[in-house]
Amino acid sequence: MAPGLEPGAAIGKPLVIAGLTRRFRAGKRLVTALDGVSAETSAGLVTGLIGPDGAGKTTLMRLIAGLLRADAGSVRVFGTDVRADPLAVQGMLSYMPQRFGLYEDLTVQENLDLYADLQGVATAARPERYRELLHMTGLAPFTARLAGRLSGGMKQKLGLACTLIRAPRLLLLDEPTVGVDPVSRRELWEIVDHLVRKAGMSVLLSTAYLDEAERCDEVLLLHEGQLIGAGRPGGFTQAMAGRSFHFRLPGRSKRALQAALATVQGVTDAVIQGEAVRVVLEPGMAPEAVQLPGFSGLTITPVPPRFEDRFVDLLRARSGARGGIVPVAEAAQAGTAETVIEVSNLVKRFGGFAAVDGISFSVRRGEIFGLLGANGAGKSTTFRMLCGLLPASSGRLQVDGFDLHHAAAVARGRLGYMAQKFSLYGELSVAQNLRFFAAAYGLTGARRAARLDWALREFELGPRADVTSRDLPLGFKQRMALACALMHEPDVLFLDEPTSGVDPLARREFWRRINALAESGVTVLVTTHFMEEAEYCDRLVIMAQGRILATGTSEELKAATRSASLPEPTMEDAFIALIMADNAKTVEAAA
Amino acid sequence: MNERAMRLRGLIRKESLQILRDPSSIAIAFILPAVLLLLFGFGVSLDARHVTLGLVVEQPSAAAASLTAQFRQSPYFVPQEFSNAGTAQTALADGRIEGFVWLRANFARQLSAGHDPAIGLFVNGTDANNARIIENYVQQSWTIWGAQQTGSANPAPIAVQPRIWFNPAVRSRDYLVPGLIAVIMTLTGALLTALVIAREWERGTMEALMVTKISMHEILISKLIPYFLLGMGGMVVSVLIAVTLFGVPLRGSPLVLGLAASLFMLASLGMGLVISTVAKNQFVAGQIAIITTFLPAFILSGFIFDISSMPPPIQLVTHIVAARYFVSILQTLFLAGTVWSVVLPNLFALAVMAAVFLGVARLVARKRLD
Numbered sequence: 001m002a003p004g005l006e007p008g009a010a011i012g013k014p015l016v017i018a019g020l021t022r023r024f025r026a027g028k029r030l031v032t033a034l035d036g037v038s039a040e041t042s043a044g045l046v047t048g049l050i051g052p053d054g055a056g057k058t059t060l061m062r063l064i065a066g067l068l069r070a071d072a073g074s075v076r077v078f079g080t081d082v083r084a085d086p087l088a089v090q091g092m093l094s095y096m097p098q099r100f101g102l103y104e105d106l107t108v109q110e111n112l113d114l115y116a117d118l119q120g121v122a123t124a125a126r127p128e129r130y131r132e133l134l135h136m137t138g139l140a141p142f143t144a145r146l147a148g149r150l151s152g153g154m155k156q157k158l159g160l161a162c163t164l165i166r167a168p169r170l171l172l173l174d175e176p177t178v179g180v181d182p183v184s185r186r187e188l189w190e191i192v193d194h195l196v197r198k199a200g201m202s203v204l205l206s207t208a209y210l211d212e213a214e215r216c217d218e219v220l221l222l223h224e225g226q227l228i229g230a231g232r233p234g235g236f237t238q239a240m241a242g243r244s245f246h247f248r249l250p251g252r253s254k255r256a257l258q259a260a261l262a263t264v265q266g267v268t269d270a271v272i273q274g275e276a277v278r279v280v281l282e283p284g285m286a287p288e289a290v291q292l293p294g295f296s297g298l299t300i301t302p303v304p305p306r307f308e309d310r311f312v313d314l315l316r317a318r319s320g321a322r323g324g325i326v327p328v329a330e331a332a333q334a335g336t337a338e339t340v341i342e343v344s345n346l347v348k349r350f351g352g353f354a355a356v357d358g359i360s361f362s363v364r365r366g367e368i369f370g371l372l373g374a375n376g377a378g379k380s381t382t383f384r385m386l387c388g389l390l391p392a393s394s395g396r397l398q399v400d401g402f403d404l405h406h407a408a409a410v411a412r413g414r415l416g417y418m419a420q421k422f423s424l425y426g427e428l429s430v431a432q433n434l435r436f437f438a439a440a441y442g443l444t445g446a447r448r449a450a451r452l453d454w455a456l457r458e459f460e461l462g463p464r465a466d467v468t469s470r471d472l473p474l475g476f477k478q479r480m481a482l483a484c485a486l487m488h489e490p491d492v493l494f495l496d497e498p499t500s501g502v503d504p505l506a507r508r509e510f511w512r513r514i515n516a517l518a519e520s521g522v523t524v525l526v527t528t529h530f531m532e533e534a535e536y537c538d539r540l541v542i543m544a545q546g547r548i549l550a551t552g553t554s555e556e557l558k559a560a561t562r563s564a565s566l567p568e569p570t571m572e573d574a575f576i577a578l579i580m581a582d583n584a585k586t587v588e589a590a591a
Numbered sequence: 592m593n594e595r596a597m598r599l600r601g602l603i604r605k606e607s608l609q610i611l612r613d614p615s616s617i618a619i620a621f622i623l624p625a626v627l628l629l630l631f632g633f634g635v636s637l638d639a640r641h642v643t644l645g646l647v648v649e650q651p652s653a654a655a656a657s658l659t660a661q662f663r664q665s666p667y668f669v670p671q672e673f674s675n676a677g678t679a680q681t682a683l684a685d686g687r688i689e690g691f692v693w694l695r696a697n698f699a700r701q702l703s704a705g706h707d708p709a710i711g712l713f714v715n716g717t718d719a720n721n722a723r724i725i726e727n728y729v730q731q732s733w734t735i736w737g738a739q740q741t742g743s744a745n746p747a748p749i750a751v752q753p754r755i756w757f758n759p760a761v762r763s764r765d766y767l768v769p770g771l772i773a774v775i776m777t778l779t780g781a782l783l784t785a786l787v788i789a790r791e792w793e794r795g796t797m798e799a800l801m802v803t804k805i806s807m808h809e810i811l812i813s814k815l816i817p818y819f820l821l822g823m824g825g826m827v828v829s830v831l832i833a834v835t836l837f838g839v840p841l842r843g844s845p846l847v848l849g850l851a852a853s854l855f856m857l858a859s860l861g862m863g864l865v866i867s868t869v870a871k872n873q874f875v876a877g878q879i880a881i882i883t884t885f886l887p888a889f890i891l892s893g894f895i896f897d898i899s900s901m902p903p904p905i906q907l908v909t910h911i912v913a914a915r916y917f918v919s920i921l922q923t924l925f926l927a928g929t930v931w932s933v934v935l936p937n938l939f940a941l942a943v944m945a946a947v948f949l950g951v952a953r954l955v956a957r958k959r960l961d
Contacts, residue, residue: 067798101795104794117600118601120597
């Protein structure tokens with residue numbers, strides 16, 4: 001018997017993980033990335049490793065691949081202990097790290113050649129394997145192109161092709177769908193499905209997108225280093241059957257309705273979805289039992305459960321907390337006031353490349369307006385121009401009545417900006433960060449004291465005021481970044497990918513605050529590649545390759561895609577349909 | 592082809608393609624060396640030539656005129672006359688002249704009377720080294736002039752017949768340029784290697800490599816071979832520039848030069864590999880490489896500053912600088928020839944350093960991320 005091999009049925013299991021614990025030293029602190037995780041996966045299935053950023057997904061992947069050593073516990077891949085024989089395990093699996101592991105200064109073909117050499121693929125077998133992989137990924141026309149010149153989606157597919165150059169028994173994909181557009185995301189899933197069905201491969205795929213869980217055969221739910229659930233996604237979703245409803249009240253603010261619903265006893269979850277509020281109730285509670293004084297004439301329709309409902313349910317059960325209650329003062333005429341942001345024919349060129357290519361839109365006071373698009377669509381560039389951080393190549397843009405060409409500094413004083421990844425000073429404490437931003441915005445005296453006090457109270461940062469901000473959990477970092485951006489009470493708030501990677505509870509709490517701000521008359525602009533988040537916006541534009549493909553409410557955008565075969569299109573369906581139509585148009589124009 | 596050979600071939604081919612496509616590797620391997628060579632070959636010189644020297648002649652006389660002529664003939668001086676010491680002093684303070692010779696009014700009289708005619712020499716001592724050189728030159732000119740004054744009361748007491756070995760022209764360039772080759776090879780060996788591996792960490796490609804069946808040996812070898820060749824290429828280019836453009840003689844055996852360079856290159860690569868396992872981003876790797884390899888090669892190798900005139904503790908430190916042994920070999924091979932008594936111990940030291948650094952690199956390089 002080979003060393004590290006275990007007799008019995010475990011040999012057939014791609015993964016048997018037992019009591020796996022791994023800690024990291026971060027400065028003086030010891031962070032537990034994985035905390036006694038035990039799990040098994042089944043052969044020939046796609047197993048989803050689901051959890052928000054910081055849940056321990058990458059650490060688990062690296063432990064399986066033998067790149068890290070566990071502090072306790074063991075991992076067996078098809079019966080072989082990783083610690084005892086990492087080379088044998090590495091011979092059985094292929095691993096695609098988060099950034100795909102591509103050499104950007106090598107061409108597509110050279111990358112394939114390299115990995116074929118590394119994986120010991122016989123020269124005679126190569127042409128056939130290359131043809132197969134290039135066909136599957138649609139990269140055949142681009143073999144001579146440098147990997148660095150490929151789009152995000154194409155890089156991801158090349159990464160996958162390199163990983164698959166020798167058909168592994170177990171395929172590890174670490175967040176393969178992060179940051180790529182929905183079309184590429186869908187194509188990737190088709191490839192993975194194909195692999196599992198045709199080649200009988202076992203796949204472990206990690207993701208922070210909860211909607212992808214439903215595409216997996218089985219899932220492992222990871223949260224803060226602990227396994228909080230495992231099983232078939234259908235089982236998770238089914239457990240929530242009969243608990244989800246749409247609440248509607250035309251003529252009233254959906255945000256006020258949502259805020260009211262969120263505080264009702266027996267409501268597990270309440271989020272805005274287009275014009276309705278999607279509510280998840282506690283088991284056994286009838287929707288008619290929801291007591292909502294002041295909101296009469298509600299229309300209630302049952303909706304199918306989704307995976308996220310179960311995840312939120314599990315998290316709520318764990319934390320017990322319901323988060324701070326943010327009262328929403330219903331504005332008299334929200335969303336109908338004057339135009340605050342006006343953008344027309346805005347262009348930004350970098351050399352010969354148009355990152356933003358003639359876009360126009362306008363945003364009214366108190367509106368939440370979304371820019372939806374994949375990485376590289378031009379969202380962040382548009383944002384930087386709106387904030388006066390980047391001069392436009394041509395076109396007009398006005399924020400709060402000021403032309404950013406002439407009065408960028410004045411306009412900047414009225415807007416708040418929360419950058420992607422939260423631009424905070426990691427070495428400073430929470431209080432020091434807040435004081436710094438207060439000073440940066442020129443607050444003095446009583447107003448400064450009042451705002452600092454407000455930030456600590458409103459965002460419940462008081463107990464953590466002296467914590468070094470780098471050591472804060474992601475959700476708290478996000479809160480603090482928002483507090484800093486709101487320090488000077490701006491009229492307009494820009495949020496760049498604000499909830500990317502944070503867990504669903506933190507995201508809900510974040511949006512509760514944003515809703516309250518919008519109701520109080522603050523105009524909010526948000527970029528996101530997150531389809532779910534688009535539902536929270538009053539109106540949005542869908543962007544691709546620097547252009548706007550469509551503008552409207554999420555209901556309007558979804559309605560445009562509705563057909564006999566797709567009676568209930570999701571935001572993602574709408575997005576994909578728009579991109580497909582646009583691609584067809586481009587091809588037509590080129591022909 | 593067995594799998595191991597196939598993996599090595601793939602990695603070496605990849606590394607070579609990256610070198611060819613990345614302008615920064617080419618710049619570090621070939622352009623930076625050329626710039627350094629030109630800078631040191633043409634720009635930096637430790638010789639004092641064309642010194643602007645003031646001559647204060649208070650009272651013209653035949654003797655004074657002949658001494659002035661002596662200074663004029665010298666290749667080292669560009670004399671400039673002043674009528675009194677005051678204006679010369681101002682010129683010195685302003686930096687227009689680097690020093691001045693003061694012949695007092697009684698110079699000719701003292702001379703003809705048989706007394707020792709004291710002359711004054713004032714030198715700008717800001718650059719002490721330069722000042723000492725000027726002082727020497729003036730002394731020499733003065734001595735020569737005195738010897739020529741037949742019947743004068745100031746004959747040179749001892750006739751010094753200087754003969755300078757190994758570098759008869761006493762051109763500092765001839766020993767700077769060979770030493771520079773060591774500095775240049777450090778750039779490719781340690782700095783470039785540390786940078787490219789750090790880049791693999793940064794871009795996440797190292798993580799992907801490590802999950803393949805490749806062993807750590809193979810990863811190290813695949814980095815060593817291309818950068819070894821690149822460094823040796825840089826060395827050959829530098830030697831050619833030194834010999835053809837600067838006319839530095841190469842008196843020793845080119846074969847021994849090649850051997851010494853190979854050993855030094857291996858030691859440098861070893862250091863680069865060790866650095867890259869510690870520093871996983873390019874900025875830190877670059878900083879560490881410059882501080883631990885490039886600067887010592889510059890300062891502590893005897894390339895510019897003579898090791899025997901350093902304080903003893905610093906001299907001790909120079910023993911762990913691989914460049915020290917290589918510079919010593921280079922200067923010997925270029926200027927003196929293959930002097931085995933100098934070359935052998937240094938070759939041995941280089942071999943030990945190469946073995947130690949490569950060994951340490953192998954020990955610290957683990958096929959894991961922690």
